Amino acid sequence: MAVTVIYPGTFDPVTNGHMELIQRAAKMFDRVIISIAASPSKQPKFSLAQRVALLEQACQHLDNIKIVGFSGLLAQFAKEQDAQVLLRGVRGSNDFDYELQLANMNRKLNPDLETVILTPSPENSAISSTLVKEIALHGGDITDLVPQGVMEAFTALTQAQ
Numbered sequence: 504m505a506v507t508v509i510y511p512g513t514f515d516p517v518t519n520g521h522m523e524l525i526q527r528a529a530k531m532f533d534r535v536i537i538s539i540a541a542s543p544s545k546q547p548k549f550s551l552a553q554r555v556a557l558l559e560q561a562c563q564h565l566d567n568i569k570i571v572g573f574s575g576l577l578a579q580f581a582k583e584q585d586a587q588v589l590l591r592g593v594r595g596s597n598d599f600d601y602e603l604q605l606a607n608m609n610r611k612l613n614p615d616l617e618t619v620i621l622t623p624s625p626e627n628s629a630i631s632s633t634l635v636k637e638i639a640l641h642g643g644d645i646t647d648l649v650p651q652g653v654m655e656a657f658t659a660l661t662q663a664q
Contacts, residue, residue: 505533508588508619511577513540514554515547516653517561518635520627524592527621529565536584537562541574548636548660561650578612589618594628 508528514521514537528535537558541551549557551572562568573580581589589609591602599620606618622628630648639645639657646654 506588507534507536507584507586508532508590509536509538509577509581509584509586510590511538511540511580513542513545513547513632514558515542515545515549515632516554516635516649516656517558518627518630518632518649518653519647520592520594520623520630522561522650523623523627524590524621525562525568526565528590529567532588533567535565535568535590536586537568537570538577538580538584539570539572541572548640549656553656557650557652557656560652576612578609578616581609581613581616587615587617589616591618591620593620593622594631 508531510525510528512521525535525537539551539554539558547554555570555572558570562570571584577589589606591605593599593602602618602620609616609618623630635645635648638648640661642661645657
């Protein structure tokens, strides 16, 4: 049986930390679905279509990846995609506490769905989308924090403002 994992997130923007987990998941699972949450309440810097396009560009070298925008309950989305596993990244204890709550709720909503937690390498453990946005919007260098396409998208975004 092929195992499908869903890696959900807002990915506003995708970072090198996200990419590390995506690449590791691509080796571990038969099929990886990156589900990008619309998340209008978070007021993302990039539209859902832009975030999908940036991830497609960053993942073009991986052949078992599917990128999908979605809204709604993740547990239901997992059923619709025939996914057996959710992948979550954890950088520290605060992340873990939150992810434990989510894993337990997702298990309640979809008892067949398992959550797997991966930790990033030390060089990626301090990277978050929030920090990347702050650095980029204040003119800082994000070269080592994000894929090339994201850096170019931020350059275009700041030039348009």
